[in-house]
Amino acid sequence: MQRITILGATGSVGVSTLDVVSRHLKKYEVFALTGKSKLETLAAQCQKFQPKYAVVMDASSAEILKGMLAATRTATRVIFGMDALCAVSEDSDVDIVMAAIVGAAGLLPTLSAVKADKKVLLANKESLVMAGQVFNQALRSSSATLLPIDSEHNAIFQCLPINKSLSVAGVDKILLSASGGPFKGLTLADMKKVTPEQACAHPNWSMGNKISVDSASMMNKGLELIEACWLFDVNPVQIDIVIHPQSVVHSLVQYVDGSVLAQMGHPDMRTPIAHALAWPERIASGVENLNLIDVARLDFEAPDLVNFPCLVLALEAARVGQNAPAVLNAANEVAVEAFLQRRIEFTQIAEVVKESMFNFNFTEPDSLELVQETDIEARRASATYISRIER
Numbered sequence: 001m002q003r004i005t006i007l008g009a010t011g012s013v014g015v016s017t018l019d020v021v022s023r024h025l026k027k028y029e030v031f032a033l034t035g036k037s038k039l040e041t042l043a044a045q046c047q048k049f050q051p052k053y054a055v056v057m058d059a060s061s062a063e064i065l066k067g068m069l070a071a072t073r074t075a076t077r078v079i080f081g082m083d084a085l086c087a088v089s090e091d092s093d094v095d096i097v098m099a100a101i102v103g104a105a106g107l108l109p110t111l112s113a114v115k116a117d118k119k120v121l122l123a124n125k126e127s128l129v130m131a132g133q134v135f136n137q138a139l140r141s142s143s144a145t146l147l148p149i150d151s152e153h154n155a156i157f158q159c160l161p162i163n164k165s166l167s168v169a170g171v172d173k174i175l176l177s178a179s180g181g182p183f184k185g186l187t188l189a190d191m192k193k194v195t196p197e198q199a200c201a202h203p204n205w206s207m208g209n210k211i212s213v214d215s216a217s218m219m220n221k222g223l224e225l226i227e228a229c230w231l232f233d234v235n236p237v238q239i240d241i242v243i244h245p246q247s248v249v250h251s252l253v254q255y256v257d258g259s260v261l262a263q264m265g266h267p268d269m270r271t272p273i274a275h276a277l278a279w280p281e282r283i284a285s286g287v288e289n290l291n292l293i294d295v296a297r298l299d300f301e302a303p304d305l306v307n308f309p310c311l312v313l314a315l316e317a318a319r320v321g322q323n324a325p326a327v328l329n330a331a332n333e334v335a336v337e338a339f340l341q342r343r344i345e346f347t348q349i350a351e352v353v354k355e356s357m358f359n360f361n362f363t364e365p366d367s368l369e370l371v372q373e374t375d376i377e378a379r380r381a382s383a384t385y386i387s388r389i390e391r
C-alpha cells in the first residue's frame with residue numbers, strides 16, 4: 001500500500017488523480033488532500049477518501065471546512081497555510097506526492113517533497129520553469145524520483161531509454177507536440193476581443209483556467225519547452241515544437257538513425273497520471289483504448305510565431321536562461337489573472353510579459369531566495385504596468 005498526498009486535489013489534475021486512485025484502492029491510500037477555494041469539493045473528497053489531513057490556505061477556510069467535515073462525521077484533520085502544505089509533502093508516512101497546484105504557489109511544497117526523497121509526480125510546470133536550477137540541485141542531492149505528468153513530457157519520458165544520457169542513447173531531437181489551442185489559425189487582430197470563456201474552451205483538453213489561457217496564447221508550449229530542458233537536460237535548440245491539432249500524438253523523440261518514437265493516446269490526463277503513479281509498472285487508468293481507424297488522420301504543421309508572441313517570448317527566455325524564465329512566468333501569471341478578471345485584453349498578456357522581461361536585469365538564480373526575489377519583483381513590475389493599461 002502506497003500513501004499519496006495530492007497537492008491541488010480540487011483542480012483538474014487533482015480530480016483526475018483521485019479518479020485513477022479510486023480504481024486501485026488496494027494499491028494506494030490517500031494521506032492528504034489540499035485545495036484553496038473549492039471547499040465543497042474538498043469536503044466531498046475527504047468524505048470519500050478519508051485522508052489523514054486536508055490542507056487549505058487560510059484560517060477562515062479551515063474553519064468552514066472543519067464545519068463541513070463535522071457535519072458528515074469525517075475524521076480528517078484540517079490544517080492550513082504554506083507550512084502545512086510542506087508538512088504533508090514531506091511527512092515520513094508519505095510515499096508519493098502529486099504536485100498539481102497551479103502556478104508559483106506550488107514551488108515550496110513540491111521542493112519539500114523532493115528534499116524528503118518522495119516519488120514526485122510533477123504537473124506543476126511553473127515550479128520547474130521558475131526554479132529549474134534550484135530544483136535540479138535539490139533533486140541531485142536527494143533520492144527522490146521525479147516523474148513528469150504533463151502529457152507531452154510524460155510522452156517524451158516514455159520514448160526515452162532509462163538511465164542513459166541522451167547523447168549515448170543516440171537522441172537527436174525532442175519533438176514537443178502542441179494542439180495549437182482554441183485560437184489556432186486566428187490573427188492577432190482576430191484575438192484582440194476574445195473573452196476568457198473563449199480562451200478557456202480548449203478544443204481537446206479539459207483543464208483549469210490558467211493553463212487553458214496559457215494554451216490559447218501558446219505560452220503553455222513555451223513553458224513546456226523550458227520544463228523539458230530541465231527535465232531531460234537538453235538545450236532549447238534540441239527541441240522542435242510541432243503543431244498537431246488532434247492531440248493524439250503527445251510528443252516524439254527523434255533518434256540519429258532516423259527512427260522517431262511517439263507516444264499516443266486519447267487526450268485524457270488519467271493516462272500520464274496512471275503511468276507515473278505505477279511506474280515502472282502499468283495500471284489501468286479508466287481511459288478507453290485508442291482506435292486508430294476512428295482517429296483516421298494525424299496532421300502536423302509548424303508553429304505560428306507571428307500571431308503567438310507569448311511563444312516567442314518564452315523561446316527568448318529559454319535562450320537567455322538565468323532568471324528570465326522566472327520573470328516570464330511571474331509576469332504571465334499576473335497578466336493571465338488580469339485577463340480572467342477582464343481587466344486587460346487577451347493580446348495584452350504578451351505586452352505585459354514583454355514589458356516585464358525587457359526591463360529586468362537578469363542574474364543567475366542559484367538560490368531559492370533569489371528565485372523568490374525575482375518572482376516578487378517581476379509580479380510587482382507587471383502589476384504596475386497593468387494598472388497603467390487596464391480598461
Ligand SMILES: NC(=O)c1ccc[n+]([C@@H]2O[C@H](COP(=O)([O-])OP(=O)(O)OC[C@H]3O[C@@H](n4cnc5c(N)ncnc54)[C@H](OP(=O)(O)O)[C@@H]3O)[C@@H](O)[C@H]2O)c1
Nearest residue numbers: 008010011012013035036037038101102105123124207208
Ligand atoms: N489540467 C491539465 O490537464 C494539466 C495538464 C498538464 C499540466 N497541468 C499543470 O498542472 C497544474 C494544475 O493544473 P490544473 O489544470 O489542475 O489547475 P486547476 O484546475 O486550476 O487546479 C489548481 C489547484 O491548485 C489549487 N490552488 C490554486 N491556487 C493555489 C494557491 N495559491 N495555493 C494553494 N493551492 C492553490 C486549487 O485549489 P482550488 O481549486 O480549491 O482553489 C486547485 O486545487 C498546473 O501547473 C498546470 O500547468 C495541468
